[in-house]
Amino acid sequence: xxxxxxxxxxxxxxxxxxxxxxxxxxxxxxxxxxxxxxxxxxxxxxxxxxxxxxxxxxxxxxxxxxxxxxxxxxxxxxxxxxxxxxxxxxxxxxxxxxxxxxxxxxxxxxxxxxxxxxxxxxxxxxxxxxxxxxxxxxxx
Amino acid sequence: xxxxxxxxxxxxxxxxxxxxxxxxxxxxxxxxxxxxxxxxxxxxxxxxxxxxxxxxxxxxxxxxxxxxxxxxxxxxxxxxxxxxxxxxxxxxxxxxxxxxxxxxxxxxxxxxxxxxxxxxxxxxxxxxxxxxxxxxxxxxxxxxxxxxxxxxxxxxxxxxxxxxxxxxxxxxxxxxxxxxxxxxxxxxxxxxxxxxxxxxxxxxxxxxxxxxxxxxxxxxxxxxxxxxxxxxxxxxxxxxxxxxxxxxxxxxxxxxxxxxxxxxxxxxxxxxxxxxxxxxxxxxxxxxxxxxxxxxxxxxxxxxxxxxxxxxxxxxxxxxxxxxxxxxxxxxxxxxxxxxxxxxxxxxxxxxxxxxxxxxxxxxxxxxxxxxxxxxxxxxxxxxxxxxxxxxxxxxxxxxxxxxx
Numbered sequence: 187x188x189x190x191x192x193x194x195x196x197x198x199x200x201x202x203x204x205x206x207x208x209x210x211x212x213x214x215x216x217x218x219x220x221x222x223x224x225x226x227x228x229x230x231x232x233x234x235x236x237x238x239x240x241x242x243x244x245x246x247x248x249x250x251x252x253x254x255x256x257x258x259x260x261x262x263x264x265x266x267x268x269x270x271x272x273x274x275x276x277x278x279x280x281x282x283x284x285x286x287x288x289x290x291x292x293x294x295x296x297x298x299x300x301x302x303x304x305x306x307x308x309x310x311x312x313x314x315x316x317x318x319x320x321x322x323x324x325x326x
Numbered sequence: 327x328x329x330x331x332x333x334x335x336x337x338x339x340x341x342x343x344x345x346x347x348x349x350x351x352x353x354x355x356x357x358x359x360x361x362x363x364x365x366x367x368x369x370x371x372x373x374x375x376x377x378x379x380x381x382x383x384x385x386x387x388x389x390x391x392x393x394x395x396x397x398x399x400x401x402x403x404x405x406x407x408x409x410x411x412x413x414x415x416x417x418x419x420x421x422x423x424x425x426x427x428x429x430x431x432x433x434x435x436x437x438x439x440x441x442x443x444x445x446x447x448x449x450x451x452x453x454x455x456x457x458x459x460x461x462x463x464x465x466x467x468x469x470x471x472x473x474x475x476x477x478x479x480x481x482x483x484x485x486x487x488x489x490x491x492x493x494x495x496x497x498x499x500x501x502x503x504x505x506x507x508x509x510x511x512x513x514x515x516x517x518x519x520x521x522x523x524x525x526x527x528x529x530x531x532x533x534x535x536x537x538x539x540x541x542x543x544x545x546x547x548x549x550x551x552x553x554x555x556x557x558x559x560x561x562x563x564x565x566x567x568x569x570x571x572x573x574x575x576x577x578x579x580x581x582x583x584x585x586x587x588x589x590x591x592x593x594x595x596x597x598x599x600x601x602x603x604x605x606x607x608x609x610x611x612x613x614x615x616x617x618x619x620x621x622x623x624x625x626x627x628x629x630x631x632x633x634x635x636x637x638x639x640x641x642x643x644x645x646x647x648x649x650x651x652x653x654x655x656x657x658x659x660x661x662x663x664x665x666x667x668x669x670x671x672x673x674x675x676x677x678x679x680x681x682x683x684x685x686x687x688x689x690x691x692x693x694x695x696x697x698x699x700x701x702x703x704x705x706x707x708x709x710x711x712x713x714x715x716x717x718x719x720x721x722x723x724x725x726x727x728x729x730x731x
Contacts, residue, residue: 206346206678211729214671238670238686238701259700260668261730262675304686305670 189281192273193289200293209294213265220268223255234313237306239263245317251276252321254314263305266290266298270307274314279325282318287311329621329629334710337362337617341710348680351715351722356500356659356706357684358550359531361614365553368613372606380605381579381596395605398612399595405615406545407536408562412594415568416608419559420527421450423546424494426561426598427523428454430571431492437463440489442482442520445471445696446499446506449689451525455494464491471696475502475651483514490520497529497545501690501704502651503659505529508540516541521567527551527559531708532630532657534623543567549607554614558607561598568594575600626709633707633716634658640720644727650693650702658707661688664723667730669703675726676703681719 187195203209227244234241239260246253254275258264273289274282290299301308335341338360343350352360372394378387380395403411417423435441441464443452459466467490469482477495486493493515498505512522523544529535531552537545544567549558563571573580573591577600582590591597618626637660641647646665663669673685686701687694694701705719 207729210675210678214729239668240700260670262671 189273189277189285196269196272197289197292206294210262213269213295214261215265216268217258217261217263217265220264222264222267222271223257227255228257234306234309237309238304239306241267241306241310243310243313243317245314245321247279247321247324250278250325252279252282252318254317256310258306260305262298263307266295266307267310269293269295270311270314274318279318279322283315283322329625329709331710331712334621335712337364338710339363339366345680345682346678351681351711351718353705353707353711353715353719354682354684355531355708355711356503356528356551356688356704358556359553359708360710361555362553362617364617365555365610365613369555369606369610372609377606379602391605391609394609394612395603398608401612401615402547402560405534405619406547406562407538409538410565413562413565413568415561415563415595415598416603416611417546417559417561417598418557418604419548419550420525420546421454423544423559423561424451424523424525425454426574427544427563427571428458429574431521432458432462432464433572434570435462435464435491438489439464439491440467440485440487441465441491442467442469442485442493442515444469444477444495444506445692446475446477446502446504447494447496447690447692448500448525448527449691450527451494451496452692469495471693474653475499475504475656475693476653477504477506477511479507479510482511486514486518486520488518490515490518492521492523494523494525496525496527497535498526498532498657498659499651499690499693500528500659501688501693501702502661503528503656503706504651504653505533505655505657508535508542512540512542528657528659531618533627537562549611549614552614552618554611555604555607558604558611560611565594568598573597573600577601579603621709629709630658630707633711633713634660636713637705637707637716637720640716641723644720644724646727647723650697650699659704660706661702661704663699663702664727667727669701671730672703672723672726675729676719676722679718679722679725681722683719 228242232242239258241258243256254271256267376387376390378391380392399414403414467485470478515522521543524542527548530547543564545562547560550556580600582592650661669685684704
């Protein structure tokens with residue numbers, strides 16, 4: 187699936203929910219159920235600093251596609267990470283660089299990606315794109 | 327004497343707005359307090375009627391603005407029981423006030439001199455002094471805290487010695503609400519010849535400090551913590567100290583005579599008020615004090631204590647909830663965590679329910695380090711909060727727990 191196809195799938199899933207509580211319950215469930223990152227990558231080097239919740243990101247390239255893993259100590263942040271990883275992981279680096287995160291708005295979680303929100307997600311997306319850029323450079 | 331909550335709440339237009347479709351329950355008063363119509367009107371009136379630069383104009387508007395600004399200084403002086411109006415320096419707030427003193431005091435220090443900070447401080451009352459120590463070679467000593475969130479006064483007594491030049495503590499801890507024993511701290515410091523600066527940012531909206539009686543050498547206030555505007559505050563300094571300190575910033579207003587060879591400085595308070603001040607903010611600061619005094623600090627104090635006791639008792643019934651800062655002598659601040667839940671998650675869900683609290687380290691990382699936690703959820707109350715709001719808040723916390731556990 188392309189990034190866009192995955193995003194449309196997520197938008198469809200979230201359209202089933204009537205209110206914020208159901209959306210958040212789903213995200214908390216996503217956050218809890220996914221072991222997102224190998225413990226050996228949960229190092230201080232991989233941590234995104236300056237936020238209320240800690241966020242770790244790690245990337246590998248497998249068959250010319252970038253595979254992301256990430257984690258957070260806050261479960262709601264972790265839920266959104268799970269959603270973002272689902273859209274960005276296993277994609278060619280150029281597609282990740284070209285992708286946007288507008289779908290977050292459509293599933294009612296826009297405020298979590300606001301630059302003023304101290305949860306580390308904005309910096310995390312920046313970091314995901316930096317990894318994609320680095321791997322794209324390797325491919326060129 | 328009770329408070330007329332119905333009337334008081336109508337003074338604050340913001341309290342009737344909705345957030346995320348829910349009536350706002352504002353419990354982040356330690357970060358900033360809300361502004362009553364009585365103050366908002368003064369701000370509007372300034373810009374509509376007499377906006378002008380002060381202390382220099384010959385025209386009527388300038389005269390009116392100067393009169394109101396200087397009247398505000400007198401209001402502030404009277405409220406805090408400050409001996410002389412020239413000891414009231416109008417600043418942009420507590421952070422500015424502390425930096426002003428740290429800049430000047432550093433010039434009076436020699437390498438090896440000691441200054442004392444407390445473990446309960448906001449970063450604003452730590453970092454400027456660390457910078458001062460780097461410049462002057464003075465040594466920073468720390469009064470440790472106890473498990474219940476108070477200062478270890480025995481350790482404090484041991485830290486004081488002939489080399490101690492300055493002690494800086496907050497009146498009330500922003501993260502825990504602890505009220506520190508300022509009179510005792512000051513008496514002990516003065517005995518060894520050290521001066522005392524008290525950060526009053528978290529006290530000024532809840533208690534009325536009598537600065538003459540407290541006998542501190544410096545005291546700082548932020549207007550937005552007491553229903554006034556942001557970007558406004560004051561520094562009180564004893565005249566003898568303010569005369570010893572060099573000016574912090576150069577510019578207009580703070581000068582006596584300027585030539586390229588030598589400039590002489592203006593008298594107090596203008597020596598420390600370079601540039602055009604926040605004129606409207608100063609006038610609104612005075613109006614905010616008038617408003618709070620019309621309600622009365624005795625009534626505010628006893629009502630907030632009632633709210634604190636009520637909220638504490640309700641929160642303590644929640645399993646796994648721990649409150650940090652348990653001294654009896656505290657303002658209406660409750661800092662807490664719920665077993666393994668992350669404060670950010672709880673705060674995010676409360677926001678969805680229209681409840682505003684603060685989460686994180688509250689700019690007091692040393693306190694968080696002491697308790698070995700990344701942060702807390704902090705609910706901080708003001709006199710316009712109600713017991714109904716406490717109920718909504720406690721229900722909200724329970725709902726968040728149910729979702730997160």
